[in-house]
Amino acid sequence: MSCLSCALAGAKTNKMKPKLLIVDDDEEIRTQMKWALDGDYDIVLAEDRASAIETFRMVRPLVVLLDLCLPAHPGDLDEGLATLSELLALERLAKIIVIARQGEKSIELQAIGAGAYDFLIKPVDTDEVKVLVRHAFHVVSLEFEYRQMQQMLGGITFEGMMGTSPAIRAVFDSIRKVAITNAPVLLLGESGTGKEMAARAIHDSSARKDGPFISINCSTIPEMLLHRELFGHEKESFAGAHAQRKGLFDLANGGTLFLDEIGEIPLPLQGKLLRFLQEQCIERFGGRQPIKIDARVVTATNSDLKKGMMDGTFREDLYYRLTVGQVVLPPLREREGDVPLLGQFFLQRFGAQANKTGLAFDHEALLALDRYPWPGNVRQLENCVHRAVIMCEGKRLTVRDLDLVPADQGPIPTLKDARENFERDMIQNALRKHSGKIAPAAAELGVSRPTLYDLMDKLGIPKE
Numbered sequence: 001m002s003c004l005s006c007a008l009a010g011a012k013t014n015k016m017k018p019k020l021l022i023v024d025d026d027e028e029i030r031t032q033m034k035w036a037l038d039g040d041y042d043i044v045l046a047e048d049r050a051s052a053i054e055t056f057r058m059v060r061p062l063v064v065l066l067d068l069c070l071p072a073h074p075g076d077l078d079e080g081l082a083t084l085s086e087l088l089a090l091e092r093l094a095k096i097i098v099i100a101r102q103g104e105k106s107i108e109l110q111a112i113g114a115g116a117y118d119f120l121i122k123p124v125d126t127d128e129v130k131v132l133v134r135h136a137f138h139v140v141s142l143e144f145e146y147r148q149m150q151q152m153l154g155g156i157t158f159e160g161m162m163g164t165s166p167a168i169r170a171v172f173d174s175i176r177k178v179a180i181t182n183a184p185v186l187l188l189g190e191s192g193t194g195k196e197m198a199a200r201a202i203h204d205s206s207a208r209k210d211g212p213f214i215s216i217n218c219s220t221i222p223e224m225l226l227h228r229e230l231f232g233h234e235k236e237s238f239a240g241a242h243a244q245r246k247g248l249f250d251l252a253n254g255g256t257l258f259l260d261e262i263g264e265i266p267l268p269l270q271g272k273l274l275r276f277l278q279e280q281c282i283e284r285f286g287g288r289q290p291i292k293i294d295a296r297v298v299t300a301t302n303s304d305l306k307k308g309m310m311d312g313t314f315r316e317d318l319y320y321r322l323t324v325g326q327v328v329l330p331p332l333r334e335r336e337g338d339v340p341l342l343g344q345f346f347l348q349r350f351g352a353q354a355n356k357t358g359l360a361f362d363h364e365a366l367l368a369l370d371r372y373p374w375p376g377n378v379r380q381l382e383n384c385v386h387r388a389v390i391m392c393e394g395k396r397l398t399v400r401d402l403d404l405v406p407a408d409q410g411p412i413p414t415l416k417d418a419r420e421n422f423e424r425d426m427i428q429n430a431l432r433k434h435s436g437k438i439a440p441a442a443a444e445l446g447v448s449r450p451t452l453y454d455l456m457d458k459l460g461i462p463k464e
């Protein structure tokens with residue numbers, strides 16, 4: 001922890017008073033100020049520029065009261081201004097309140113221009129200085145927290161994707177590896193795990209980052225339209241085709257084409273996609289001329305492409321082409337420690353959008369976020385925090401605002417219950433598959449018939 005953060009932590013926990021530096025060449029004034037402020041702050045004193053800088057370096061106070069009229073050139077305010085600049089160079093966030101004499105208006109303005117936080121006029125009013133110093137400490141602590149948060153976020157995001165868990169770090173590593181190649185990449189993962197974000201991250205960290213990133217969801221468009229969207233069409237190729245039109249492959253030339261929900265792409269288009277992957281050529285709808293395209297293909301799905309291959313709905317040769325690079329986005333429940341982090345991140349983002357500053361989760365809310373299983377993954381968490389920010393009334397977001405059932409209010413199944421539920425499901429599935437016949441079900445489950453009968457008894461599965 002830096003001295004600055006020690007000081008803040010101390011200020012917050014009241015174990016240690018925040019440090020305040022008073023710089024004045026007049027001993028009487030130093031004593032008077034110390035006396036006025038001693039109760040709330042840990043006061044350190046300096047009498048000239050050199051001792052001010054040295055003390056500042058050692059103590060790292062967050063707030064400084066600085067007399068502008070310092071020796072070695074008393075009456076020459078440059079010494080005060082130079083001290084101000086040097087202190088700010090040491091710590092940009094420090095709040096320096098300058099003290100000037102009546103009638104030194106231009107110098108006050110100069111000091112504010114040079115970064116002073118505020119100014120006081122001699123003779124200083126004790127109540128005024130107390131309010132100003134308190135306010136300065138408040139502002140600097142907020143700014144410092146913000147800086148820490150920025151530093152923290154800067155260190156744990158990868159192309160906008162956030163996370164520190166080993167599972168998500170492994171994803172970042174994989175993205176870095178595939179990004180430097182031109183190979184097709186298949187992104188796998190449950191809904192809301194960040195597949196589209198990962199596709200963009202691949203593009204943004206590749207040599208193609210200045211080229212276009214074109215994205216299409218293959219599941220929402222009928223086959224004919226998808227064909228024309230992807231490959232474009234020639235003039236007069238169908239009724240109403242008054243002009244030639246470029247497709248998304250054309251538009252992605254020099255960049256990346258992201259095909260989302262690739263499992264839904266109809267078989268005839270799978271053939272055309274395969275041809276592109278093999279020859280880097282397309283033909284527009286209604287055209288005969290092969291057109292050379294330089295686009296990198298990234299695809300994503302949350303469906304089981306291997307099952308598609310077995311059912312004959314997904315071409316095996318295409319599957320192997322698409323999976324030269326493969327990145328699996330883990331579900332949020334497997335990203336240890338990422339939920340509170342993402343929660344805080346979304347809280348900052350939506351708080352700022354809603355003009356609600358200083359929002360924070362209360363302790364219960366943080367626990368609830370961490371325990372919730374997040375079946376809808378990052379998208380669900382994002383929406384949940386967004387709604388909570390809109391609904392909350394104070395600065396503290398509660399479990400009520402999150403509208404989640406805290407996991408600890410439902411009964412947690414024991415290991416035995418979980419095992420029995422699993423066994424019951426397996427047996428019922430096998431029996432259903434074999435129309436209730438015991439022998440083939442037992443064979444499939446790898447147990448003897450008497451064992452299966454015993455299990456059915458134990459688990460309360462009817463025999464007929």
Ligand SMILES: Nc1ncnc2c1ncn2[C@@H]1O[C@H](COP(=O)(O)OP(=O)(O)OP(=O)(O)O)[C@@H](O)[C@H]1O
Nearest residue numbers: 160161162190191192193194195196197302378379
């Ligand atoms: N690691 C992350 N850091 C920050 N935001 C994220 C992260 N992962 C996902 N998000 C956010 O979560 C939301 C869902 O992400 P995205 O659309 O990339 O998921 P997806 O896997 O493509 O979902 P679907 O399968 O439903 O299409 C987006 O708003 C995205 O910005």
Ligand SMILES: [Mg+2]
Nearest residue numbers: 195196260300
């Ligand atoms: Mg998506």
